Amino acid sequence: MTRRRVAIAGSSGSIGRQTIEVALAEPDRYEVVALAVASSSSVVIAQARALRPALVVVTDPAARAEVAAALPGVEISANLADVVGPADVVINGVVGFAGLPVTMETLRAGKTLGLANKESLIAAGPIVRPLRHVPGAVLVPVDSEHCAIHQCLRSSRSAAEVGRLVLTASGGPFRGRSAADLATVRVGEALAHPTWSMGPKVTVDSSTLMNKGLEVIEAHELFGVDLESIEVVVHPQSVVHSMVEFTDGSTIAQLSMPDMRLPIGYALGWPDRISVPFGRIDWTTLGRLDFEAPDRTTFRCLDLAYAAGRTGGTAPATLSAANETAVEAFLAGRLEWGRIAGVVETAMSRFAPSTPVTLDDVLAADAEGRRLASEVIGR
Ligand code: MG
Numbered sequence: 325m326t327r328r329r330v331a332i333a334g335s336s337g338s339i340g341r342q343t344i345e346v347a348l349a350e351p352d353r354y355e356v357v358a359l360a361v362a363s364s365s366s367v368v369i370a371q372a373r374a375l376r377p378a379l380v381v382v383t384d385p386a387a388r389a390e391v392a393a394a395l396p397g398v399e400i401s402a403n404l405a406d407v408v409g410p411a412d413v414v415i416n417g418v419v420g421f422a423g424l425p426v427t428m429e430t431l432r433a434g435k436t437l438g439l440a441n442k443e444s445l446i447a448a449g450p451i452v453r454p455l456r457h458v459p460g461a462v463l464v465p466v467d468s469e470h471c472a473i474h475q476c477l478r479s480s481r482s483a484a485e486v487g488r489l490v491l492t493a494s495g496g497p498f499r500g501r502s503a504a505d506l507a508t509v510r511v512g513e514a515l516a517h518p519t520w521s522m523g524p525k526v527t528v529d530s531s532t533l534m535n536k537g538l539e540v541i542e543a544h545e546l547f548g549v550d551l552e553s554i555e556v557v558v559h560p561q562s563v564v565h566s567m568v569e570f571t572d573g574s575t576i577a578q579l580s581m582p583d584m585r586l587p588i589g590y591a592l593g594w595p596d597r598i599s600v601p602f603g604r605i606d607w608t609t610l611g612r613l614d615f616e617a618p619d620r621t622t623f624r625c626l627d628l629a630y631a632a633g634r635t636g637g638t639a640p641a642t643l644s645a646a647n648e649t650a651v652e653a654f655l656a657g658r659l660e661w662g663r664i665a666g667v668v669e670t671a672m673s674r675f676a677p678s679t680p681v682t683l684d685d686v687l688a689a690d691a692e693g694r695r696l697a698s699e700v701i702g703r
Contacts, residue, residue: 327355330592331411333381333404333426335371336364338523339417339440339466339584344371346589349600354592360407362422363387369394381407405429413592415466416441419525420648421641421690424448428683434460438591442467442542443648447641448686449545450679463546464591469539470546471587472565472578477547479576480568489549490567490575491539492559493618494519496531499560503622507662511654514661519562519582528651529625532664533618537629538647541640544633551633556626558616563605581605624665632672638689639677645693646671653701663701671696 330347334340340359347354360381361368365388372380372395381401382388392400401407405425408414413436416426423441427448430437432455439445445452456463465471469491480486497516498506514531515524522530529535540554567577580586583603592598620627625647632643650667653659659667674696680686 325352327353328592329357329410329412330354331358331360331407331409331414332356332417333360333407333414333423334417334419334441335359336361336367337417337419338521339415339588342585343415343417343438343588343592344375346585346592346598346600346602349589350598353598357410358407360404360418360426361387362418365390365394372398378410379406408433408435411435413438413594415588415591416444417466418444419523421447421645424686427452428455431455431458431461431463434458436462436464436591436594438464438466438588438594440466440588442538443644445545446538446541447644447690448680448683449541449640450637450681451683451686453545462594464594465542465546466584466587466591467539467542468582468584468587469566470543471590473543473547473568475578475590476566476568476576480570483548485570485572486547486549486553487569487571487573488553488555489543489547490555490557490569491536491543492562492564492566492615493533493536493556494530494562495558495560495616495618496533496535498531498622499558499619501622503662506622507660509661511657514654518560520584522584524655525648525651528654528664529647531661532625533623534625534629534647534664534668536618537626537633538644540626540629541633551630556618558618559614561613563610563613579605625668628665628668628672635677637677637679638685639672639675641680641686641689642675642677642693642696643668643672645690646697649694649697650701659701667697667700670700 356375358379363384408429414430415438417440424444427444562582580603585602589598632639
């Protein structure tokens with residue numbers, strides 16, 4: 325049997341490292357043929373020595389020179405989208421808007437895209453949509469909630485049977501706390517996620533519920549369901565990863581212990597399932613599953629995202645960019661946690677949305693979101 329060739333964009337990050345683990349769990353089925361990082365030279369050098377990929381992409385020039393010197397005989401590239409070339413399936417684990425070229429190139433090349441980079445789909449939905457019709461192109465979500473919905477939808481014969489999507493949210497580290505109480509929280513507290521171990525950007529987004537808001541837009545893009553039919557429920561145990569309610573009142577849910585290797589393996593194996601289990605449930609110790617409504621007063625980012633999703637066009641791109649800028653400022657100690665939602669809200673109020681036609685329109689909307697957010701943070 326020929327092995328499926330895997331490329332990993334963002335191989336030094338949390339998704340990238342776990343993708344390597346999953347591929348190595350079934351070495352007779354998967355072969356890692358390309359790795360891409362921004363600047364993490366030492367990590368990618370070690371990964372390449374172990375995995376022997378044909379191609380390593382490093383976008384930062386200084387880091388690229390280091391990697392080239394350490395890996396004689398390996399093809400080295402500066403262009404992130406090149407990672408797609410040698411692969412059958414590409415896992416896009418790049419952080420933020422920077423992942424867009426990988427999303428576009430994978431679909432354009434008619435390959436399977438395992439998408440963990442939600443920002444590219446949220447920002448460039450109208451540009452990415454037509455590429456999903458390229459013959460051979462398949463988009464399999466690696467975000468755990470969307471992977472769950474993707475699995476639930478396999479039980480349905482028609483989109484007309486879908487009543488609503490219910491995305492679960494852990495609630496993050498600040499669930500149950502008030503806005504006043506949260507005004508002065510530190511970076512370390514926002515990064516202490518109760519159920520998931522993830523990169524810093526998505527962990528901060530999880531603490532503000534912006535992550536869930538972005539996921540609502542992502543679900544709308546992926547599954548073509550109206551925003552009014554996508555709901556969010558807080559489920560602190562992170563065992564039910566999301567649900568689909570059908571028109572007859574039935575709800576189908578996907579359950580597993582929180583472990584990103586499961587959605588990664590789902591994308592690597594698609595349309596088959598991998599044979600190594602991750603996140604198996606021990607029902608004798610699981611205990612209880614709780615659900616509650618999200619606190620939309622304290623965690624205002626959730627409704628800011630719904631509003632941008634309803635506006636559509638370039639609004640999600642600008643929202644996501646303004647949020648990235650605010651989160652970067654928070655992580656750098658330049659912005660209080662309690663101001664993140666306000667920065668995004670003010671940036672959105674000063675922005676005039678339009679309908680993006682080209683990639684340049686999306687890039688402009690992204691740049692505008694960053695500029696407006698920086699302006700608000702600066703004062
Ligand atoms: Mg998620």
